Amino acid sequence: MAPTFESQQMAPLDLHAGRENPARNSNDGHKSRVTVVGSGNWGSVAAKLIAFNTLNLPSFHDEVRMWVFQEILPSGEKLTDVINRTNENVKYLPGIKLGKNVVADADLENAVKDANMLVFVTPHQFMEGICKRLVGKIKEGAEAISLIKGMEVKMEGPCMISSLISSQLKINCCVLMGANIANEIAVEKLSEATVGYRENRETAEKWVQLFSTPYFMVSAIQDVEGVELCGTLKNVVAIAAGLVDGLEMGNNTKAAIMRIGLREMKAFSKLLFPSVKDSTFFESCGVADLITTCLGGRNRKVADAFARNGGQRSFDDLEAEMLQGQKLQGVSTAREVYGVLRHRGWLELFPLFSTVHEISTGRLPPSAIVKYSEQKPIFSR
Amino acid sequence: MAPTFESQQMAPLDLHAGRENPARNSNDGHKSRVTVVGSGNWGSVAAKLIAFNTLNLPSFHDEVRMWVFQEILPSGEKLTDVINRTNENVKYLPGIKLGKNVVADADLENAVKDANMLVFVTPHQFMEGICKRLVGKIKEGAEAISLIKGMEVKMEGPCMISSLISSQLKINCCVLMGANIANEIAVEKLSEATVGYRENRETAEKWVQLFSTPYFMVSAIQDVEGVELCGTLKNVVAIAAGLVDGLEMGNNTKAAIMRIGLREMKAFSKLLFPSVKDSTFFESCGVADLITTCLGGRNRKVADAFARNGGQRSFDDLEAEMLQGQKLQGVSTAREVYGVLRHRGWLELFPLFSTVHEISTGRLPPSAIVKYSEQKPIFSR
Numbered sequence A, B: 001m002a003p004t005f006e007s008q009q010m011a012p013l014d015l016h017a018g019r020e021n022p023a024r025n026s027n028d029g030h031k032s033r034v035t036v037v038g039s040g041n042w043g044s045v046a047a048k049l050i051a052f053n054t055l056n057l058p059s060f061h062d063e064v065r066m067w068v069f070q071e072i073l074p075s076g077e078k079l080t081d082v083i084n085r086t087n088e089n090v091k092y093l094p095g096i097k098l099g100k101n102v103v104a105d106a107d108l109e110n111a112v113k114d115a116n117m118l119v120f121v122t123p124h125q126f127m128e129g130i131c132k133r134l135v136g137k138i139k140e141g142a143e144a145i146s147l148i149k150g151m152e153v154k155m156e157g158p159c160m161i162s163s164l165i166s167s168q169l170k171i172n173c174c175v176l177m178g179a180n181i182a183n184e185i186a187v188e189k190l191s192e193a194t195v196g197y198r199e200n201r202e203t204a205e206k207w208v209q210l211f212s213t214p215y216f217m218v219s220a221i222q223d224v225e226g227v228e229l230c231g232t233l234k235n236v237v238a239i240a241a242g243l244v245d246g247l248e249m250g251n252n253t254k255a256a257i258m259r260i261g262l263r264e265m266k267a268f269s270k271l272l273f274p275s276v277k278d279s280t281f282f283e284s285c286g287v288a289d290l291i292t293t294c295l296g297g298r299n300r301k302v303a304d305a306f307a308r309n310g311g312q313r314s315f316d317d318l319e320a321e322m323l324q325g326q327k328l329q330g331v332s333t334a335r336e337v338y339g340v341l342r343h344r345g346w347l348e349l350f351p352l353f354s355t356v357h358e359i360s361t362g363r364l365p366p367s368a369i370v371k372y373s374e375q376k377p378i379f380s381r
Helices: A026-030 A041-056 A079-086 A108-112 A124-134 A161-169 A182-186 A201-211 A224-246 A251-272 A278-282 A284-295 A298-308 A315-322 A330-344 A351-360 A366-370 B026-030 B041-056 B079-086 B108-112 B124-134 B161-169 B182-186 B201-211 B224-246 B251-272 B278-282 B284-295 B298-308 B315-322 B330-344 B351-360 B366-370
Strands: A032-037 A060-067 A102-105 A117-120 A143-146 A152-154 A157-159 A172-177 A191-196 A216-221 B032-037 B060-067 B093-097 B102-105 B117-120 B143-146 B152-154 B157-159 B172-177 B191-196 B216-221
Touching: A032 A041, A032 A108, A041 A060, A041 A102, A041 A182, A041 A201, A060 A108, A079 A102, A108 A124, A117 A201, A124 A161, A143 A161, A143 A201, A152 A330, A157 A161, A161 A172, A161 A224, A172 A201, A172 A224, A172 A284, A182 B251, A191 A201, A191 A224, A191 A284, A191 B251, A201 A216, A224 A251, A224 A278, A224 A284, A224 A298, A224 A330, A224 A351, A224 A366, A251 A278, A251 A284, A251 A330, A251 A351, A251 A366, A251 B182, A251 B191, A251 B278, A251 B284, A278 A284, A278 B251, A278 B278, A284 A298, A284 B251, A284 B284, A298 A315, A298 A330, A330 A351, A351 A366, B032 B041, B032 B108, B041 B060, B041 B093, B041 B102, B041 B182, B041 B201, B060 B108, B079 B102, B093 B182, B108 B124, B117 B201, B124 B161, B143 B161, B143 B201, B157 B161, B161 B172, B161 B224, B172 B201, B172 B224, B172 B284, B191 B201, B191 B224, B191 B284, B201 B216, B224 B251, B224 B278, B224 B284, B224 B298, B224 B330, B224 B351, B224 B366, B251 B278, B251 B284, B251 B330, B251 B351, B251 B366, B278 B284, B284 B298, B298 B315, B298 B330, B330 B351, B351 B366
Parallel strands: A032 A060, A032 A117, A060 A102, A117 A143, A143 A172, A191 A216, B032 B060, B032 B117, B060 B102, B117 B143, B143 B172, B191 B216
Antiparallel strands: A152 A157, A172 A191, B152 B157, B172 B191
16 A cells, blocks of 8 residues: 555654754754745644644754734734744634744744745735835845735736746745645645746755645646636636525536636636646646635635525625625636736636626626536537 | 527427328438437436437437336336326436427337437446347447446456447447536536547537537537546545545545546546547546536445444445445446556556545545555656
8 A cells, every 4th residue: 555644753843943043053054944924824824834844854944934913912912922932823723733943023024034935825915015025135045935825817917926026026936826725734634735836846846845744745836827827716716606506506517617617717827828737727726726615615605695695785795794804805806807808808718707707796697607608619629 | 798598499399200100201311310228317318408409400300219128117007108198207307308209119129220329328237238139220320329427447448338339239439428417407407518529520519419408518529438437437536535525524635535536537547548638637527527426426425424434334235225226336436446456556556546445345444545645746747
């Protein structure tokens, strides 16, 4: 039999890099230092995965810096102080030990200044501001990776987070996407993810090492745009799947809608970036993330409720009621995608994407999600 | 907007081909006659789809013959008589009108003798016997299509139903597979299917015409083996997905297992038939059928129960209790696939397929389904 997933023995804790003097050992100059920019639910899980590996891999400093947007907790304590005392993000990932080598830091510039490897995992609307603050503050030769799903698709094309990071900070930026419900990974349930890289395969391999654990299987492919677009566009398909659920159309129809959605994701990505590969959509970032998102996930859930209400209550309304301040990305992405499709004359080529937008704006009823024909030729060529 | 799926107006009933004298009109010689061999749940739905189209398309005779394995109903009536009187298959698809132009016929040879187009849709274990009875009884130049999922994978390779039909009856045979829960299609919920053809695209186009309705979207691809293997192998993945459900591992893990399963389906098919295309797995027969089968379906259901019982009750036992005489195909397919893998030295390449078999035979516990590592290189090449 193949090797098993049994939890690996944790290496004995040995913080070469103490919190006070991170570059104590003479060897340490060759080791990579990692900083996680962001400390929400997914950011905290990412810090946990990374902290496990930096302790075990000789090429990394043990310490993982985590930039925390400072908050004062109801107890009056600072969030960073509590994280550093308890090794838990009590606000965004309670009950999970991040590892003693995770150091929360509320000072963004201080958190990044020594890092060779920067992991960006904030809400996407904060990234423009964060990049502006970091211009000129990044270590030379640093590498970045973005875990941020939901970049904006603008009329002239998508404004990708990895491109924003690369162009603003003048550094190379990979992406990591996949079927990644943070709370399931936090309790070490088997999951997968995909790293998308542009050219440098060695760097990608290093990111794979940094994130992989026995329960989190990461592979890398040379297709940044494909991987990143999957992470955004799947939310539009999840809206469609939720509508089908709310209409109680059954599993055949849901599977058909998910498949058509996957095909539109692929076609749209390839039209925008001819370098995008078909095989990307077979990876965790493609079909697996789509499945997770269409089975659970907030876009599916709110769209289900939208259909059950016959479209009489708006998405904004339902979002406010159902998501406790979290935001739906599918509806806004559908609007942005619709803008691109109309601008380029592609509306008829993407009946699912355009119908989702027309339903969400009330121009079509929820039942329209199963009322279009495929626009592709019957024969694949 | 694109055209809608609203039910098309049914053409007025005009049975050119009466039941007594099927070749009454002089034009009729150029028209194709269709016979459906099989009348179970899926066979009856297929007859309904076809009967709708033969009434509306000028290139087909209106009448659709349906071979029925004769049964005497509790009322004392013959099943064929009731079908022909009520236009319903009261035993296998109650409540659904098949169309007045469907004629049930218990005489296999009589049912096929005038047909130019033969649709095979019986349980797969009957096909060898049926082919033997039909040798020399088929009209010259007839074309066949198989809707039969679950052909046998033998040590020397898979014994495909389409090949069996082709070689025994000396006719060309396409296949039709997809996310096709019969009862959902029967009530006209949106579904898709894929026709796989070998060389003759015109014939494939004719099959697409014959099956397509506003709620049943069919497309054709040149890949008989790929389409047919999808229909069988997905049942093995559904066992894996059911185990994950029974272990309550969550949606990330389920999505990961489905994706790894899809990858093994693709790799196994391509190793056996180098002509198999990657793109086939994006079609309804691939990813969509896999999704439907892993969301609902009897393989998933019984595997879920198997895991909840900690593997203490056998699949045979649970099948007998839960399926009322229906048979699980995933377990036997996993056994046959395992035989091929062992024979060819490929076990390590297919950890999911082989683990499903080892769990179903009790050699490994159900939890082993998430305890293997990917055997592929980290970098796609």
